[in-house]
Amino acid sequence: MKTSTYIRILLLALFIIGISLLHYLTPLHLHYLHDIFQRLYYLPIILAAIWFGLIGGLACSLTVSVVYAPHILFQWGGHLTVELEKYLEIVLYNVVGGVTGLLVQRERERSVELQKTADGLELSFKKLQAQSEQIIAIEANLRRAEKLSTLGEMAAVLAHEIRNPLGSIRGTAEILRDDYRPGDPKYEFIEIQIKETERLNRVVEDFLRMARPLPAEMxxxxxxxxxxxxxxxxxxxxxxxxxxxxxxxxxxxxxxxxxxxxxxxxxxxxxxxxxxxxxxxxxxxxxxxxxxxxxxxxxxxxxxxxxxxxxxxxxxxxxxxxxxxxxxxxxxxxxxxxxxxxxxxxxxxxxxxxxxxxxxxxxxxxxxxxxxxx
Ligand SMILES: Nc1ncnc2c1ncn2[C@@H]1O[C@H](COP(=O)(O)OP(=O)(O)O)[C@@H](O)[C@H]1O
Ligand SMILES: [Mg+2]
Missing domain, CATH: 3.30.565.10 (Histidine kinase-like ATPase, C-terminal domain)
Incomplete structure (x- = not known):
């Protein structure tokens, strides 16, 4: 048991002992004081019910009944007809203890259930959130892939279109080159032109080879x-x-x-x-x-x-x-x-x-x- 539980039980016991002492020590002719003391017992009973539920409420009301009964029997004479109101009070202690305890217990169970539902809801919410994040990420990936594939197709078309004019440039450059002798600066320039065209052609061919799908026939x-x-x-x-x-x-x-x-x-x-x-x-x-x-x-x-x-x-x-x-x-x-x-x-x-x-x-x-x- 926790320390707080011990402290609560001790507090209830002190309460009951205090009120009982007031009953037993106060002279009987001060009956209006006894009426007040009689009602004071509800305090520990209700507290016990709130703190410990049905069992706590009932245990406290029974204890009060046991402690209070000798006072009625021996100090007041204990005649059922004369002290009926006091006997009824004892019954009421137990009813209040039981009913309050029951209500508190039910309330507590309900709040536990509510908490469970809330926890479940929170879990579902988190799962949903994770899923939606995943969907967003997948969608972004898809869009990127789509963009890349269109880009690839466009690039392949472009590469194809570049190849033909490249052929003409190279052919005409070769014809022009024949007009000059090796060593002439213009000859060198045209050489560079031809070499660079070749390089460009290589890039385009390599690219096209990559873009072309593998033949199915193996x-x-x-x-x-x-x-x-x-x-x-x-x-x-x-x-x-x-x-x-x-x-x-x-x-x-x-x-x-x-x-x-x-x-x-x-x-x-x-x-x-x-x-x-x-x-x-x-x-x-x-x-x-x-x-x-x-x-x-x-x-x-x-x-x-x-x-x-x-x-x-x-x-x-x-x-x-x-x-x-x-x-x-x-x-x-x-x-x-x-x-x-x-x-x-x-x-x-x-x-x-x-x-x-x-x-x-x-x-x-x-x-x-x-x-x-x-
Ligand atoms: N055997 C190798 N030893 C060292 N580096 C290499 C080797 N193979 C490839 N590489 C490196 O990888 C790069 C890419 O190669 P590759 O795709 O064939 O393109 P490229 O040959 O046109 O540069 C090369 O530029 C080179 O730096
Ligand atoms: Mg290489």
């Missing part, structure tokens, strides 16, 4: 064959840069379902990046292996490891963003396109890199079939 592709083609394409460039390019034979031979041309394009982007990042004397190794996927299925993993300049952590977050490039003549679309192609084949493209040490691009692709190589 066929069986031998990964090693595509890699060999890519190595053959860049072998000359690698030789000029004095970079040793090494393609490990795949064991077992891996076959995936995909678009060979697109895959080759992704591999080529990655290999060219590696060559551009590596100084002469460096190396680039390409290795394919098989790994099992949790929950069934097999993946192949293709690792392109160079020991070039590497990528610092801050830039690693940005390299997949379209148009992010650190090269003066770069388009910044290579990795974005490659990732899109690989993901379109159900695979992943990740980069592991340490600045100053080198970079490994890791591609995984779901395998259709893996044949042991004799």
């Amino acid at each position: 066929s069986r592709c031998r990964v090693q064959d595509e890699l060999e083609t890519v190595v053959m394409l860049v072998a000359n460039d690698a030789g000029k840069r004095q970079i040793s390019l090494h393609l490990e034979p795949a064991v077992p031979e891996v076959i995936v379902k995909g678009d060979g041309e697109k895959l080759r394009q992704a591999f080529l982007n990655i290999v060219i990046n590696a060559l551009q990042a590596t100084a002469s004397g460096g190396s680039l190794d390409i290795l394919t292996s098989i790994c099992r996927v949790e929950g069934g299925g097999t993946n192949c993993e293709i690792r392109f490891s160079d020991n070039g300049c590497g990528i610092d952590t801050a830039s690693q977050a940005k390299i997949f963003e379209p148009f992010y490039t650190t090269k003066s003549d770069g388009t910044g679309l290579g990795l974005a396109i490659s990732r899109k192609i690989i993901e379109g084949h159900g695979g992943t493209l990740q980069i592991e890199s340490t600045a100053g040490k080198g970079t490994t691009v890791v591609i995984t692709l779901p395998v259709l079939q893996a044949e042991e190589n004799p």
